[in-house]
Amino acid sequence: FVGDQETIELLKQYGVGYAQGYHVGRPRPVSEIWAETVTAVAA
Numbered sequence: 001f002v003g004d005q006e007t008i009e010l011l012k013q014y015g016v017g018y019a020q021g022y023h024v025g026r027p028r029p030v031s032e033i034w035a036e037t038v039t040a041v042a043a
Contacts, residue, residue: 001021002008011019 002011002019002023003021004023008019008023
């Protein structure tokens with residue numbers, strides 16, 4: 001899990017294109033994420 005920008009930069013150097021953790025985004029309810037996705041697709 002990524003907790004800081006330094007780790008993000010290190011992962012980029014290793015060619016990693018995906019990360020998860022508190023530095024990337026806080027945990028949220030699925031319903032909240034789904035609502036944002038539906039709104040973005042409808043726009």
